[in-house]
Amino acid sequence: xxxxxxxxxxxxxxxxxxxxxxxxxxxxxxxxxxxxxxxxxxxxxxxxxxxxxxxxxxxxxxxxxxxxxxxxxxxxxxxxxxxxxxxxxxxxxxxxxxxxxxxxxxxxxxxxxxxxxxxxxxxxxxxxxxxxxxxxxxxxxxxxxxxxxxxxxxxxxxxxxxxxxxxxxxxxxxxxxxxxxxxxxxxxxxxxxxxxxxxxxxxxxxxxxxxxxxxxxxxxxxxxxxxxxxxxxxxxxxxxxxxxxxxxxxxxxxxxxxxxxxxxxxxxxxxxxxxxxxxxxxxxxxxxxxxxxxxxxxxxxxxxxxxxxxxxxxxxxxxxxxxxxxxxxxxxxxxxxxxxxxxxxxxxxxxxxxxxxxxxxxxxxxxxxxxxxxxxxxxxxxxxxxxxxxxxxxxxxxxxxxxxxxxxxx
Numbered sequence: 001x002x003x004x005x006x007x008x009x010x011x012x013x014x015x016x017x018x019x020x021x022x023x024x025x026x027x028x029x030x031x032x033x034x035x036x037x038x039x040x041x042x043x044x045x046x047x048x049x050x051x052x053x054x055x056x057x058x059x060x061x062x063x064x065x066x067x068x069x070x071x072x073x074x075x076x077x078x079x080x081x082x083x084x085x086x087x088x089x090x091x092x093x094x095x096x097x098x099x100x101x102x103x104x105x106x107x108x109x110x111x112x113x114x115x116x117x118x119x120x121x122x123x124x125x126x127x128x129x130x131x132x133x134x135x136x137x138x139x140x141x142x143x144x145x146x147x148x149x150x151x152x153x154x155x156x157x158x159x160x161x162x163x164x165x166x167x168x169x170x171x172x173x174x175x176x177x178x179x180x181x182x183x184x185x186x187x188x189x190x191x192x193x194x195x196x197x198x199x200x201x202x203x204x205x206x207x208x209x210x211x212x213x214x215x216x217x218x219x220x221x222x223x224x225x226x227x228x229x230x231x232x233x234x235x236x237x238x239x240x241x242x243x244x245x246x247x248x249x250x251x252x253x254x255x256x257x258x259x260x261x262x263x264x265x266x267x268x269x270x271x272x273x274x275x276x277x278x279x280x281x282x283x284x285x286x287x288x289x290x291x292x293x294x295x296x297x298x299x300x301x302x303x304x305x306x307x308x309x310x311x312x313x314x315x316x317x318x319x320x321x322x323x324x325x326x327x328x329x330x331x332x333x334x335x336x337x338x339x340x341x342x343x344x345x346x347x348x349x350x351x352x353x354x355x356x357x358x359x360x361x362x363x364x365x366x367x368x369x370x371x372x373x374x375x376x377x378x379x380x381x382x383x384x385x386x387x388x389x390x391x392x393x394x395x396x397x398x399x400x401x402x403x404x405x406x407x408x409x410x
Contacts, residue, residue, distance in 0.1 A: 059279045093273045096272060147316045246259075334356070363397070372384075
């Protein structure tokens with residue numbers, strides 16, 4: 001009996017010591033994450049202000065929890081209105097990831113197949129000249145992997161005058177130019193970023209669903225994810241007070257600041273780049289993309305996790321960009337040092353933005369800037385300084401936080 005009591009006492013003591021050690025390690029890890037997060041926030045603040053960016057915001061998450069968020073500078077320079085948690089940024093080409101999710105939803109519901117020819121849905125494209133073979137050889141998958149052979153710009157005719165529309169407003173405008181359009185390389189043979197290809201996908205979504213693209217995305221992506229302050233194109237009246245203005249600054253950080261067009265309408269290119277949202281809504285989007293066991297059943301009703309992860313898989317290699325090494329289904333595979341990321345950037349009308357996912361560690365971040373800062377180097381080439389800030393902050397986030405959260409993983 002004494003031996004049994006003694007054994008129980010020893011076992012209780014060992015468990016108590018182990019529990020205390022675990023609590024201590026957890027507290028130490030939390031302090032380390034907090035300290036690293038403060039360093040990341042400080043780095044972001046200094047980078048934004050040092051490069052002459054009027055305003056920006058950063059949010060970093062780890063397994064559905066916000067690790068840090070930072071707001072810097074002004075949302076509107078003329079009035080001195082600061083960037084805050086309610087500030088709405090324009091996300092430009094990050095919209096393409098929503099378009100991809102919509103296509104995969106329709107695929108999973110049996111409405112289309114990724115290897116269907118695009119002319120099955122858009123017979124108008126038969127007017128396009130394809131010197132490499134039948135136009136039937138271009139598939140939805142080619143469009144989603146930017147390997148279709150279509151040109152990069154949606155509308156290379158005009159747009160450089162202040163009285164021009166920001167983007168073409170009607171589908172008929174694109175159709176009218178299809179006889180003047182040619183395929184630039186053999187479909188599927190290589191990567192080349194193509195905006196019109198995503199406009200075509202947006203049109204397919206409208207034809208199969210019976211909804212305007214904006215209505216479909218709101219009903220089937222934004223509303224189910226609780227993104228209640230996310231919208232397309234011009235701001236609704238009740239959100240206009242929170243809208244960030246955007247700017248161009250040429251000549252580097254000390255150059256003149258020029259306001260961009262405010263509150264633009266992306267017209268027929270909305271599936272390419274029409275999304276606007278505050279960072280709180282983008283955090284909900286990141287949580288869906290990363291996966292959250294507590295909400296996975298709910299998220300699977302938006303898009304099954306297997307289908308979402310299918311979108312992340314490398315499909316077409318990218319050989320001419322140092323950070324991006326492959327294209328998935330409208331998500332890029334990117335590198336930050338030794339870390340393998342999934343992401344997408346946005347750039348339009350003065351705004352620069354990026355989302356990054358690191359599935360291996362559970363880290364994700366989103367950042368937005370309302371100023372495109374450029375300068376000329378000695379050899380005359382253009383230096384994209386806001387893009388450099390994006391890359392530097394990305395590297396800081398993952399180099400500093402991945403080792404810490406990996407050590408603290410259960």
